[in-house]
Amino acid sequence: MDSLTFGAINIVVMAVVMWNIPLQFIPLMIWLERKGAAIIQDRIGPLRANIFGIRLFGLLHTIADAIKLLFKEDIIPNHVHRLYYVMAPFWSMTVALVPLMLIPIASPLQIGAHLFRFQVADYSSGLVLLFAITGLGVYGTFFAGWASNNKYSLLGSLRSSAQMISYELGMGLAIVAVLMAYQEISVSSIVEKQSGMMKLFHWVVPLPNWGIFLNPVAFVVFLVSAFAETNRTPFDLVEGESEIVAGYHTEYSSMKFALFFMAEYAHMVVASIVMATLFLGGYQIPYVTTEQLRHNSHYALCAILIIIALLCLIAGIIVYKRAKAYGMSFAEKLGKKEYFVISYLLFAAALMSIFLVPLVVQMRFAALPSQIIVAALQMMALFGKAMIFLWLYVHVRWTLPRFRYDQLMNLGWKILFPVSLLNIAITGIVISFT
Amino acid sequence: MVKIVRRPHLAGMRKLYVVEILGGLLTTLAHVLRNLFFPEKLPTVFYPENRKAIPAAYRGRHRLMKREDGSPRCTACMLCATSCPAFCIHIQAGEADDPFKEKYPVDFTIDLLRCVFCGLCVEACPLDAIRMDVPLVSFAGYRREDVILTKEILLQHENADYAHAPGYNPHRPLSVTHGVHYINFLKNIK
Ligand code: SF4
Ligand code: SF4
Numbered sequence: 001m002d003s004l005t006f007g008a009i010n011i012v013v014m015a016v017v018m019w020n021i022p023l024q025f026i027p028l029m030i031w032l033e034r035k036g037a038a039i040i041q042d043r044i045g046p047l048r049a050n051i052f053g054i055r056l057f058g059l060l061h062t063i064a065d066a067i068k069l070l071f072k073e074d075i076i077p078n079h080v081h082r083l084y085y086v087m088a089p090f091w092s093m094t095v096a097l098v099p100l101m102l103i104p105i106a107s108p109l110q111i112g113a114h115l116f117r118f119q120v121a122d123y124s125s126g127l128v129l130l131f132a133i134t135g136l137g138v139y140g141t142f143f144a145g146w147a148s149n150n151k152y153s154l155l156g157s158l159r160s161s162a163q164m165i166s167y168e169l170g171m172g173l174a175i176v177a178v179l180m181a182y183q184e185i186s187v188s189s190i191v192e193k194q195s196g197m198m199k200l201f202h203w204v205v206p207l208p209n210w211g212i213f214l215n216p217v218a219f220v221v222f223l224v225s226a227f228a229e230t231n232r233t234p235f236d237l238v239e240g241e242s243e244i245v246a247g248y249h250t251e252y253s254s255m256k257f258a259l260f261f262m263a264e265y266a267h268m269v270v271a272s273i274v275m276a277t278l279f280l281g282g283y284q285i286p287y288v289t290t291e292q293l294r295h296n297s298h299y300a301l302c303a304i305l306i307i308i309a310l311l312c313l314i315a316g317i318i319v320y321k322r323a324k325a326y327g328m329s330f331a332e333k334l335g336k337k338e339y340f341v342i343s344y345l346l347f348a349a350a351l352m353s354i355f356l357v358p359l360v361v362q363m364r365f366a367a368l369p370s371q372i373i374v375a376a377l378q379m380m381a382l383f384g385k386a387m388i389f390l391w392l393y394v395h396v397r398w399t400l401p402r403f404r405y406d407q408l409m410n411l412g413w414k415i416l417f418p419v420s421l422l423n424i425a426i427t428g429i430v431i432s433f434t
Numbered sequence: 435m436v437k438i439v440r441r442p443h444l445a446g447m448r449k450l451y452v453v454e455i456l457g458g459l460l461t462t463l464a465h466v467l468r469n470l471f472f473p474e475k476l477p478t479v480f481y482p483e484n485r486k487a488i489p490a491a492y493r494g495r496h497r498l499m500k501r502e503d504g505s506p507r508c509t510a511c512m513l514c515a516t517s518c519p520a521f522c523i524h525i526q527a528g529e530a531d532d533p534f535k536e537k538y539p540v541d542f543t544i545d546l547l548r549c550v551f552c553g554l555c556v557e558a559c560p561l562d563a564i565r566m567d568v569p570l571v572s573f574a575g576y577r578r579e580d581v582i583l584t585k586e587i588l589l590q591h592e593n594a595d596y597a598h599a600p601g602y603n604p605h606r607p608l609s610v611t612h613g614v615h616y617i618n619f620l621k622n623i624k
Binding site for chain 2: 036039040041042043044220317318321322324325326329330331395396398399400411
């Protein structure tokens with residue numbers, strides 16, 4: 001196989017995978033949002049949808065919602081601008097899905113003479129392109145607001161545009177500081193730079209060489225701006241229901257509304273993965289480099305097994321507690337046993353993975369399998385880090401009230417903007433002395 | 435006296451929001467961890483399967499009380515119908531044979547669709563003939579006739595002492611009589 005064909009296959013495979021990552025995360029995120037809201041507010045959350053009594057912790061509600069929205073009548077009001085009206089949800093969704101194409105999710109595999117990248121496009125100025133694409137997201141909201149021909153929609157999209165412009169500034173300047181710290185602009189080399197230990201003025205600091213430790217101020221600014229960019233609480237003035245009905249999607253129904261909804265979650269997933277990539281070392285495992293991992297791939301596999309065991313154990317405890325607390329109250333026959341069965345399965349899986357660890361430690365892997373194992377571990381690391389941010393989105397949404405419009409603008413222009421400017425200056429000074 | 439509440443002056447670190455936001459996040463995190471690992475402490479009741487006991491002072495659906503001889507206590511004095519702000523009590527009075535009471539209700543209908551559950555009819559009745567303590571939390575129906583109470587339905591309760599049976603729960607009856615009344619009542623309303 002020549003390298004061109006291999007490259008083409010690589011790109012197609014990775015494009016399909018990367019396209020699917022946010023799409024698979026969306027139902028999970030909707031579930032997490034509902035359950036997170038419930039659990040923060042001392043409730044139980046959605047639990048009633050079931051198939052023959054199997055409830056799956058309310059995961060089926062997402063499917064029920066999707067079916068409902070798909071079969072609802074798709075109304076296009078008479079007073080809208082048809083082209084922009086139809087285009088807006090698709091625009092939002094597409095723009096939300098594209099930026100992931102520039103993010104590497106594991107270090108490349110060496111297959112024979114070829115290099116299989118876990119990244120669609122290893123573009124040399126990838127970071128700039130990434131933010132250019134993310135910045136297009138505001139057009140989806142704006143088209144929707146303009147085309148709806150409705151004052152509330154227009155107000156919502158107006159707020160959205162103003163907010164995006166204000167926060168894009170802080171975000172861009174935060175990125176400038178990060179770029180200065182890494183001295184790199186391609187996303188894959190930024191991730192590679194974040195392996196190993198942190199060095200400051202030639203001293204080794206006992207911290208991983210991650211952006212969050214290199215440049216904490218930029219991280220905070222970026223985090224706040226990312227919340228504003230995705231229009232999430234506390235910056236969700238765009239759809240402030242108490243003031244402007246539902247904002248830009250007031251006139252939308254059925255699957256077009258669902259697309260906006262999904263685009264918001266896709267945006268969150270992308271923003272989380274970008275933040276994990278830029279500030280939490282991407283797919284890097286703290287303290288060890290990819291080379292070290294590949295030479296000790298049996299330990300990497302052990303680490304995967306131990307992580308699976310721990311996750312299964314915690315999930316098992318949570319499910320078992322629920323089975324005891326309210327499993328018996330379910331009316332259906334299967335429902336009474338379901339939670340017990342699931343928790344026992346989880347405990348069994350945890351035990352299995354623990355028993356496999358001593359076997360795996362004695363194994364030695366060839367070059368390619370060990371690379372694949374390391375890649376799997378790195379993907380787990382990246383998505384684990386992204387999950388932290390995704391949970392933070394949910395957690396913040398159900399903790400903080402919405403900002404007032406002037407507070408929002410003050411925060412953007414009077415705090416984040418100067419802080420990130422100052423941060424650039426300080427970063428420059430530090431870099432010039434090292 | 436007028437009390438003026440001034441806007442709290444935010445200064446220093448509080449103005450940066452960071453500390454305040456972290457404090458708020460910690461509060462909700464405590465809830466998350468408690469509810470994740472101790473779900474039995476959640477107050478939620480799985481409603482159709484489990485039901486909470488109905489409190490003694492519950493103002494529920496109407497019923498009519500009976501005398502010892504089984505005839506309705508009501509003398510069709512019309513006080514309840516007059517005091518009803520929704521005009522939903524319809525009484526048709528008839529002359530009674532008993533020399534001590536002039537009238538009795540031939541027909542006594544309460545249109546629950548119009549009733550606002552104010553309880554004024556109970557307040558107005560001089561004979562304690564009408565009460566609103568039927569321990570039912572859900573009495574919706576599929577047809578209008580299901581929620582228009584006739585005299586027969588109102589009189590089905592055999593003077594059961596609902597109000598003084600604290601914690602009365604129709605699904606876990608405290609005594610046999612309560613259960614029987616409730617089951618009879620359900621049979622008849624359908
Ligand atoms: S509760 Fe109020 S509205 Fe209902 S019947 Fe009695 S007086 Fe009328
Ligand atoms: S006030 Fe009492 S006695 Fe008079 S009509 Fe109403 S229920 Fe009967």
